[in-house]
Amino acid sequence: MTSVRANGVELGVETFGRDDDPLVLLAGGTTMLSWPDSVCERLAAGAQRVVRYDLRDCGASTTLDPEAPAYRLRDLAADAAALVGTLGAATAHLGGVGVGGMVAQVAALDHPNAFSALTLVSTRPVAPGPVDDDLPDHDAATMDAVFSRPMPDWTDRAAVAAFAADGADLLGNVPEQARATAARIWDRTPSSEPSVQQANQLAMVFARLDCRPRWRERLGELILPTLVVHGRADPFFPVGNGEALAAAIPAARLLVLDEMGTALRDAAADEVAAAMLAL
Template structure:
């Protein structure tokens, strides 16, 4: 892991594979550790240079005040384009969850920076109430998720256990979530609640300016696109991925029947293979 300066922002990143290979850029959701090690290693073994990176206010990227971000969703999209350029792009850009929102806007605002697009477990509108034709979060799941008391953010084990119980509620692997949360905690710039929740939960997105809308522009995307979505995703139900795939010309939809919000270990090979077909 290292850092690179992109304009006036420092970005935490990690690279896999040959530096001269075609670039795959993985947008953190919010930290780079939202992307499984195994997926990165398999893409690299498939002849790609894989770079996963932290969004602002997470990991080793510039952290200022997650409670009042002085940047917008479009600034995060510009960071992706600038990083792709700095690494010798164009890049196959992939985003998961909130990182998928960044990736959509980046592909629209900076089309020359990207050669392909993968969108995993995301939706075509900003955080908040969705469009009437899109399924919202499963409310029973959200009630259970947000009824839990916050952990002691200074306690690594407590934070990891909090992540594990959340994963269990969402239908993800609690063992994997516990391990990843502990690794995220180790890389977080501080233990204050605002910084920890920005890293662990991505709460900065609830305070981020995500205007203007971009869904209506999705037909402008011309690069090969893969949309991956878990059939059991209760946070962004599968209808969101189906809508994205319908609205991006020629997009391929890959529904993982046994997956929820995360790509499970058993599906990493299938997702990797699908991503490699895009270039």
């Protein structure tokens, strides 16, 4: 892992594969670890140069104030486009998980020449906040259960990892995978400040972003090959969001994984990587 400067900020990156292979650029949701090692390794084995990276205020990227971000969603999209050039590529297959998937949609719309393909995982075609009437919102009972739990001591690595594992079943995820990922995120967070640790674990910063203007009405402009991956067991962005996203993008293919919740599972790495390589 290292960091590179793009669009005026430092972005934490990690590379898999050979530098002269086609670039697959993967934007994280909370951090780059939203993209499991298993998926990155299988893409690299398919002759791709895989670079996963932390969005601003996450992981090894520039972190200022996660509680009051002084940038917009479109700035994060511009980061992705700038990163392609910084990494020495002409274009990239861009992937995003969760809010990273929103970044990827806007990046492909605003910077079409920078991207050759798109993979959107566990995301939706509108910003955080109130959802359009035709899209399913967060499952209310699940969200009540998730957010009624006492918050951990964010400075205690073991407590944070246990908190992630405890909530995994509610979100359709694998407890031990969630525990391991949370511990790695904690280790990579450069500050011991509780607000920064919480932002890295729960992506709190993204709920505070200015995401205007809307981009859903522009999705028909996307003509690049697109894969939409969604879990049927996702209670945060229920599967209807992925279905609507795939229907709005002319060249999109929808891959629904029956056992998946909000997070990519190691067990699905072969299927997801194969679908991405087929674009």
